[in-house]
Amino acid sequence: MLRIKNLEAGYGKLKVLRKVSMHIRPGEIATVIGANGAGKSTLLKAISGLLSSRDGEILFEKQDLRKLTTEKIVFLGCSLVPEGRQVFATMTVRENLILGSYVQYRRRKPEEVREDLERVFLLFPRLKERERQLAGTLSGGEQQMLAIGRALLSRPRVLLLDEPSMGLAPLVAREIFSHISRLRKELGLTILLVEQNARAALSIADRGYVLETGKVVLQGPCEDLLANRDVQRAYLGRDRNGYP
Amino acid sequence: MHWEQDRECMDREELEQLQIERLQSTLNRVYAHVPYYRKKFDEEGITPQDIGSLSDLPRLPFTTKEDLRGNYPYGMFAVPMREVVRIHASSGTTGTSTVVGYTRNDIKTWSNLVARILTAGGITKDDVVQISFGYGLFTGGFGLHYGAERIGASVIPASSGNTARQIKIMVDYKTTALVATPSYALQVAETLREMGIPMSALSLKYGLFGAEPWSDRMREEIQERLGIVATDNYGLSEVIGPGVSGECLERRGLHINEDHFLVEVIDPETLAPLRPGETGELVITTLTKEAYPMIRYRTRDLTSILTEACPCGRTGRRMTRVAGRTDDMLIIKGVNVFPSQIESLLFEIEGTEPHYQIVIDRKGAMDEVTVLVEVSENIFFDQMRKQREMVEFIRKRLAHDLGISVEVRLVESKTLARSEGKAERVIDNRRL
Numbered sequence: 001m002l003r004i005k006n007l008e009a010g011y012g013k014l015k016v017l018r019k020v021s022m023h024i025r026p027g028e029i030a031t032v033i034g035a036n037g038a039g040k041s042t043l044l045k046a047i048s049g050l051l052s053s054r055d056g057e058i059l060f061e062k063q064d065l066r067k068l069t070t071e072k073i074v075f076l077g078c079s080l081v082p083e084g085r086q087v088f089a090t091m092t093v094r095e096n097l098i099l100g101s102y103v104q105y106r107r108r109k110p111e112e113v114r115e116d117l118e119r120v121f122l123l124f125p126r127l128k129e130r131e132r133q134l135a136g137t138l139s140g141g142e143q144q145m146l147a148i149g150r151a152l153l154s155r156p157r158v159l160l161l162d163e164p165s166m167g168l169a170p171l172v173a174r175e176i177f178s179h180i181s182r183l184r185k186e187l188g189l190t191i192l193l194v195e196q197n198a199r200a201a202l203s204i205a206d207r208g209y210v211l212e213t214g215k216v217v218l219q220g221p222c223e224d225l226l227a228n229r230d231v232q233r234a235y236l237g238r239d240r241n242g243y244p
Numbered sequence: 245m246h247w248e249q250d251r252e253c254m255d256r257e258e259l260e261q262l263q264i265e266r267l268q269s270t271l272n273r274v275y276a277h278v279p280y281y282r283k284k285f286d287e288e289g290i291t292p293q294d295i296g297s298l299s300d301l302p303r304l305p306f307t308t309k310e311d312l313r314g315n316y317p318y319g320m321f322a323v324p325m326r327e328v329v330r331i332h333a334s335s336g337t338t339g340t341s342t343v344v345g346y347t348r349n350d351i352k353t354w355s356n357l358v359a360r361i362l363t364a365g366g367i368t369k370d371d372v373v374q375i376s377f378g379y380g381l382f383t384g385g386f387g388l389h390y391g392a393e394r395i396g397a398s399v400i401p402a403s404s405g406n407t408a409r410q411i412k413i414m415v416d417y418k419t420t421a422l423v424a425t426p427s428y429a430l431q432v433a434e435t436l437r438e439m440g441i442p443m444s445a446l447s448l449k450y451g452l453f454g455a456e457p458w459s460d461r462m463r464e465e466i467q468e469r470l471g472i473v474a475t476d477n478y479g480l481s482e483v484i485g486p487g488v489s490g491e492c493l494e495r496r497g498l499h500i501n502e503d504h505f506l507v508e509v510i511d512p513e514t515l516a517p518l519r520p521g522e523t524g525e526l527v528i529t530t531l532t533k534e535a536y537p538m539i540r541y542r543t544r545d546l547t548s549i550l551t552e553a554c555p556c557g558r559t560g561r562r563m564t565r566v567a568g569r570t571d572d573m574l575i576i577k578g579v580n581v582f583p584s585q586i587e588s589l590l591f592e593i594e595g596t597e598p599h600y601q602i603v604i605d606r607k608g609a610m611d612e613v614t615v616l617v618e619v620s621e622n623i624f625f626d627q628m629r630k631q632r633e634m635v636e637f638i639r640k641r642l643a644h645d646l647g648i649s650v651e652v653r654l655v656e657s658k659t660l661a662r663s664e665g666k667a668e669r670v671i672d673n674r675r676l
Contacts, residue, residue, distance in 0.1 A: 003261055006296040019293050021265045023258075209269075215292070216269045217276070220532065224349050228534065229327045 001026045001190050002047070002078070002158055007056035009039075009046040016042040018214045019056070024158070024192055029184055031193040031201040031222070033235055034211035040194040041083055043211070044160045047192075048080040049073045060158070075103045079156035083163045085147040089136030093127055096135050096146055100153030113153070120149040123182065141172035145179065152183075158190045159183065165197045173197065177204050198235035202226050210235070247363040247395070248356065251503050252558045259559070262503055264298055266531035271295055271304075274537050277322040280315050281539060301506065302517055306527065306540045309342070312482060317343040323535050333381040334481040341381070344481050345535040351390065353532055354484055357501050358391020361490030364499060364556070365475040366450045367421055369396030374414060376424040376432075377455070378404040383485025384455050388423045391487065397421070404428065407435045418447040426458035426466060426474075427667035430598050433469035434658075443471045452477055454486060456667060457566045457584050461591030465598050476565050480545070483528050483538055489563055497550045497562030504532050507563065508540070509549055512570045520549040525570050526563065544570040546582075574670065576604065576611045579648045583669045586615060589641055595619055595634060599660050606674040613650040615642065621657050 002024045010016040016039045024030045034040050045051035047058055049070035058065040065073050079100075087096050097120060101113045108116075121128035124145040130138060135146060144164055151159060161180065165173035181204050183189045195201035202208055202222040210218040210231060218225060225231050246252050254262070271292035274281040284305050285291060294303060312320060321328065328345040346354065367373060373392045377384035379401060392399045400417060402410055404424075411432065413419065422429060429451055436443075451466060451474040458476070467474050477490035478498050488505055489498035500507055506529040509518045518524040526543045530536075546569065550562040568582035575581075583602055590596050597618035605612045617638065619631075631654055638652045661668070 005261070005264065019268060019296060021261070021268055023261050023265065212272075215272045216265065217272045219265055219269050220349075224352070227349055227352075229323070229347070 001028075001061060002192065003057075003059040004047070005057045005059075007043070007046060007053055007058060009042055009051055009053040011042075011051075016214050017046065017053075020211070020214070020216055021056075022209050022216065022219070024190055026190055027184065027188060028207065029180070029191040029193060029205040031195060031205035031208045032211055033195055033198040033201055033208060033225075033231075035234070036196070037213075038211040039214040040196075040211055041162055042214075044080060044162050044192070044194055047073075048078065048160060050080070071103070074154050074156070077155065077157035078160065079151040079154045079158075080160045081147045081151045081162060081164065083166065085140075085143045087135040087138075087143050087146050087150070089134065091135055092132055093135055093138070093146055094131045097127070097149050097153055100150035103154050116153050116155065120152050123152075123186070124149055124179070139172075140168050141175060144168065144176050148179065148183070152187075156189065158192065161191060161193045163194060163196060165195065165200060173200065177201075180204060198231065199226075202231075245363050245366075245368070246558070247360040249557075252360060252499070252501075252560065254503065254559055256559065259502060260298060263506060263531060264296075266503075267298070267301075267506060267529065268292065268295060270529075270531055270533075270537050271539070274322055274539060278320060278537075280311070280319055298506070301508065301529065301540070304529075304540050306515070306542050307538060308542050309482075309544070312342040318345070320538075321345050321535055322537050323347055328535050330386075331381075332383045332386070332481055332485065342482060344383075347534040350484075350534050350536075353504065354387060354487055355390040355394040357484065357487035357504060358387050359394040360501060361477045361487060362388070362391050362395055362397070362452065364490050364492040364558070365452045365477065366473060366493055367392065367395060367397055367452070371397045371420045371450070372400065372418055372447075373397045373421045373423060374400040374402050374410070374417070374419040376402050376404055376410055376422065376428055383479070383481040384425075387479070387485040387487060388452070392423070407431055408439065411435060411439060411441065414448070415441065415445050420447050421450040421452065422448060422470070422472070423452045425455045425667070426453040426462055427456065429453055429466045429470065429474070430462070431662050433466065436469075443469075446471065448472045451475070452490070454478055454490075457568050459584055459588040459591065460565075461588050462598060465591060478545075478563070478566060480543055482536075482541055483530060483543070484533065488528065491565075492554065492556040492558065494554055494556050496554055497564050499554070499556075499558045499562050500560050502560040505530060507549065507561070509547065510542075512542075512544075512546075518548075520551045520561070523548040523564070523567065526566075546570060546573075572670065574602070574604065574672070576613055577648050579646065581646050581648065585646060586642065587669075589645055590615075590617060590638070593634070593638060593641070596638075597657055599658075599662075600669065601660050601671060602669060603671045604674055611674065613648065615650050615652050616655050616660060617652060618657050618660055619654045 005021045007020045046053040177200050208222050208225045275292050327347050329348050330346040333341040333343050375388050379385035451472045454477040463474050475491040479486035479488040489500040491498050508527040509524040512525040526545045526547050528541050530538045545566045547563045547566050568584050599618045601616045603614045635652045643649045
């Protein structure tokens with residue numbers, strides 16, 4: 001569904017991604033794990049057109065996203081849930097959600113938007129309860145739900161999630177991960193999940209990529225990655241001592 | 245029947261994406277963790293980042309058996325020893341052995357790949373599989389064992405040797421599939437005859453043979469004498485062991501597990517890449533190995549790539565059955581001769597047994613080749629004229645087909661040494 005080949009991207013002179021290749025099949029949850037600064041967010045920014053990449057290709061159902069603007073990419077069905085949620089604090093939950101339905105500056109038919117809103121409320125009843133509340137007053141977990149809900153209003157087929165568990169208490173993070181699994185099960189979404197919480201990401205995803213200093217050093221089914229000692233040591237916090 | 249249908253029947257475009265992803269991550273790992281590769285890449289002025297597509301592969305340096313020997317025992321390992329859960333060594337068909345390692349994931353991958361090959365060869369969980377490969381440092385025994393267990397078949401780890409006992413097991417335990425070298429399969433057939441056990445006493449249906457080159461004639465012989473369907477499979481310890489490729493029941497070449505191995509065929513002299521259909525040396529790059537990744541390993545096995553679709557539905561490319569090794573090619577009086585050519589010829593001749601040995605001597609500056617051929621007992625004693633005719637006939641056929649003259653000597657049945665592992669077909673007494 002999404003196929004990336006030799007992607008190179010960075011900021012100014014700084015090269016962050018070096019020949020990154022990966023793919024996601026329809027209905028799959030793929031995850032990218034890696035340390036801070038490995039290039040995980042850069043990857044998602046490049047896919048969603050927020051950062052222009054220098055080289056390579058990003059094929060979304062045969063279209064090269066590299067040539068398209070972010071609005072067009074969202075319109076095609078590839079939406080980003082940004083790192084740090086980025087909800088509009090001074091707007092209500094409902095307003096935040098409706099913002100997600102503006103695709104290419106054109107608002108959808110009101111009844112369609114209402115349907116979509118209901119679907120999001122069904123998925124996240126908490127948002128329904130807080131519908132009229134200002135987004136800034138929500139807890140971290142609720143803001144994350146709102147950020148996901150907002151992305152859903154653009155009717156994506158591929159959802160890019162950037163560190164959804166960041167800054168959340170472990171229990172809340174667990175709740176968010178179970179919501180992500182539901183997005184696939186109930187909405188049939190294809191998901192690319194970027195996470196620092198490697199254990200949680202690998203346990204809900206099908207396949208994973210390990211990014212180190214902008215390069216993919218390992219890839220494979222999540223169960224294989226969980227069994228890999230390098231992954232355990234570097235990302236699962238096991239085996240810290242005794243390694244030569 | 246497929247073991248991992250989604251993998252074995254992947255469409256080409258999807259496969260190639262997976263291959264490049266896996267190749268790039270393998271290169272990133274070997275460059276970081278194997279000093280030998282880093283040095284070699286640096287010398288060639290190449291980094292993993294220079295490889296953006298599968299067509300860039302020829303830019304990477306080859307790895308040879310000598311390189312592995314130079315890094316004996318653990319120099320080519322890409323993980324620390326504590327992550328290695330298994331060590332095997334090459335069977336040392338030629339020269340010193342090399343040591344290879346597996347992580348837990350490697351063992352899992354290996355088991356799955358062998359399970360694919362066994363499934364392609366007709367094996368299911370209902371089979372009783374007798375593994376008559378040696379268990380030990382040789383990858384054959386354990387490789388097939390784990391694969392057969394993965395499928396859920398009932399595995400008999402008979403190991404090699406003691407053929408009479410093997411046959412007793414085969415009959416009593418109702419073995420349905422035999423896994424061995426083809427030459428051992430023939431020995432089993434022969435011992436059966438000696439013991440006076442009819443084919444009907446066996447429950448055998450399938451045979452999966454590998455670890456040495458064997459001709460189609462030999463296959464027919466084995467099939468006929470054991471009453472089985474025989475398939476060929478291929479692998480080598482430097483790459484993973486058995487599990488690289490194997491025939492399906494169509495038997496139109498060996499399906500390569502291309503999602504785990506990148507294959508190329510090159511001219512062994514000029515090293516230039518060859519096109520599909522052209523016979524040359526097989527070169528393999530591993531895509532998923534953790535402990536012992538191999539970059540462009542020159543296998544010295546001679547084969548060619550087949551690209552046409554196979555009716556079995558597997559989409560990966562196939563390789564033709566290995567015709568020999570670049571290093572068992574005999575250069576006799578300047579002519580290239582493979583023992584397998586001589587084997588095919590002998591199988592065509594009535595009255596000969598499928599056991600032979602090629603002895604090469606050098607008298608002065610000339611090579612002298614003697615082919616020792618076993619003949620069935622009934623023609624040996626009384627019929628001198630018949631014997632002479634046969635010698636003459638074989639000599640002419642060999643001279644005609646190989647382009648060199650050889651001596652032929654008939655020997656009594658069972659006088660040539662039998663091997664339980666790989667057959668020793670050539671005795672080269674030349675000091676070259």
